[in-house]
Amino acid sequence: MSTTVTLRTAARLFLLVLALVSSGLAQSATEAPATCTFRAVQIQTGYTSVYGINNRGVIVGTYNSNSGTQWGYVLKDATVTNIAWPDAAFTSAYGMND
Numbered sequence: 001m002s003t004t005v006t007l008r009t010a011a012r013l014f015l016l017v018l019a020l021v022s023s024g025l026a027q028s029a030t031e032a033p034a035t036c037t038f039r040a041v042q043i044q045t046g047y048t049s050v051y052g053i054n055n056r057g058v059i060v061g062t063y064n065s066n067s068g069t070q071w072g073y074v075l076k077d078a079t080v081t082n083i084a085w086p087d088a089a090f091t092s093a094y095g096m097n098d
Helices: 002-030
Strands: 048-053 059-064 070-076 079-083
Touching: none
Parallel strands: none
Antiparallel strands: 048 059, 059 070, 070 079
């Protein structure tokens, strides 16, 4: 009798796992694939870091100017806006709202 119970339990477990896997595969098959476009960002010098991007494509980050100062920046529609905290050694921008 214990063999029958064990086989029934194993069969139920197998069916449960099969149902979970099947539902996960069906869900992922119906979702639209994500698309991304990558591009290089370089502002004035070789050191430019991107730390954030919002849903509108506005990018924020940090770059080192030729004078050695580290600036934060906002890049929107190919226009760079520098961010510098007064008397700070460096400034970085890490996030952007939509």
